[in-house]
Amino acid sequence: KAGVTQTPRYLIKTRGQQVTLSCSPISGHRSVSWYQQTPGQGLQFLFEYFSETQRNKGNFPGRFSGRQFSNSRSEMNVSTLELGDSALYLCASSFFGGSETQYFGPGTRLLVL
Amino acid sequence: TQLLEQSPQFLSIQEGENLTVYCNSSSVFSSLQWYRQEPGEGPVLLVTVVTGGEVKKLKRLTFQFGDARKDSSLHITAAQPGDTGLYLCAWDNYGQNFVFGPGTRLSVLP
Numbered sequence: 001k002a003g004v005t006q007t008p009r010y011l012i013k014t015r016g017q018q019v020t021l022s023c024s025p026i027s028g029h030r031s032v033s034w035y036q037q038t039p040g041q042g043l044q045f046l047f048e049y050f051s052e053t054q055r056n057k058g059n060f061p062g063r064f065s066g067r068q069f070s071n072s073r074s075e076m077n078v079s080t081l082e083l084g085d086s087a088l089y090l091c092a093s094s095f096f097g098g099s100e101t102q103y104f105g106p107g108t109r110l111l112v113l
Numbered sequence: 114t115q116l117l118e119q120s121p122q123f124l125s126i127q128e129g130e131n132l133t134v135y136c137n138s139s140s141v142f143s144s145l146q147w148y149r150q151e152p153g154e155g156p157v158l159l160v161t162v163v164t165g166g167e168v169k170k171l172k173r174l175t176f177q178f179g180d181a182r183k184d185s186s187l188h189i190t191a192a193q194p195g196d197t198g199l200y201l202c203a204w205d206n207y208g209q210n211f212v213f214g215p216g217t218r219l220s221v222l223p
Contacts, residue, residue: 004155033210043156043201043213056209090155098208099144104155 002027004093004105012111018079021108025072025093031055032074033102034066037088046089049074050097078110086112117202117214125220129191134217136202137184143205145185147176150199150216159187192221 005024013019025032033056034046045058049068066076072093078085088109092102118137126132136145144163148156160169162178162185169176173196175188189196197220203213 035213042215043203045210045212048210058210092155099205101158101161102211104157106154 004091004103006089006091006105006108008108009106010109010111012113013081014113015081015083017081018077019081019110020075020077021089021091021110023074023076023091023093023105025074025091026103029093029095029103030072031094031097031100031102032068032072033092033094033097034074034076035090035092036060037090037107038086043090046076048097055097081112083112086110117204117212119200119202119214119217121217122215123218123220125222126192128193128221128223130221131188131190132192132219133186133188134200134219135184135186136214138204139183141182142185143182143207145178145182146203146205146211147185147187148201148203148213150201151197156199156201189219192219194221194223197221 007022031050033048035043037043048056052068063079068074088107090107092104094100094102120135146161147159150156160176165182166180167178173190177186199216199218201216203211206212
């Protein structure tokens with residue numbers, strides 16, 4: 001069974017631009033969660049989508065948004081990029097979310113210049 | 114939200130040595146997970162511990178959950194270069210999302 005895939009794997013943007021990252025969950029998984037990982041803050045929860053609805057949200061500004069499609073694929077968007085948005089963005093999928101085991105993708109490494 | 118502390122932050126050892134890393138909180142966990150993240154990859158779940166005092170073994174890795182369910186440890190016997198990575202503990206925030214500790218970065222030198 002194919003794992004979680006994320007595209008692109010690497011991205012370089014400049015301040016003020018916006019970016020869209022994509023995540024394809026494991027087949028059959030309906031929950032997709034997004035995390036930001038930085039050396040200073042570690043792994044922090046952004047939001048979770050289940051059946052095309054945002055179910056939980058972390059403590060990030062409104063510049064961070066996401067959506068989920070009917071095939072469970074998910075995208076996250078960051079508008080008006082700041083230098084501090086440079087990070088590894090990880091998505092994780094599971095069948096129903098909550099306390100279930102989640103499976104992570106390899107991440108998208110975003111560098112903001 | 115409960116915060117997790119992990120120690121040590123960094124650890125560099127020679128192949129064949131034993132090591133223990135720790136995950137602590139001031140509050141009680143319902144359960145705790147341990148992950149390993151290798152460079153360029155996402156975290157991979159190693160184990161979930163649920164019961165206070167529980168001990169789980171995964172080949173050379175031994176995981177222990179404290180009796181009071183406030184702390185956990187991961188012991189690696191005869192470490193190998195393949196054990197190199199970032200070890201993260203995490204707990205499920207009442208089913209809403211997972212909260213991760215800052216991690217222990219382990220380097221095993223051949």
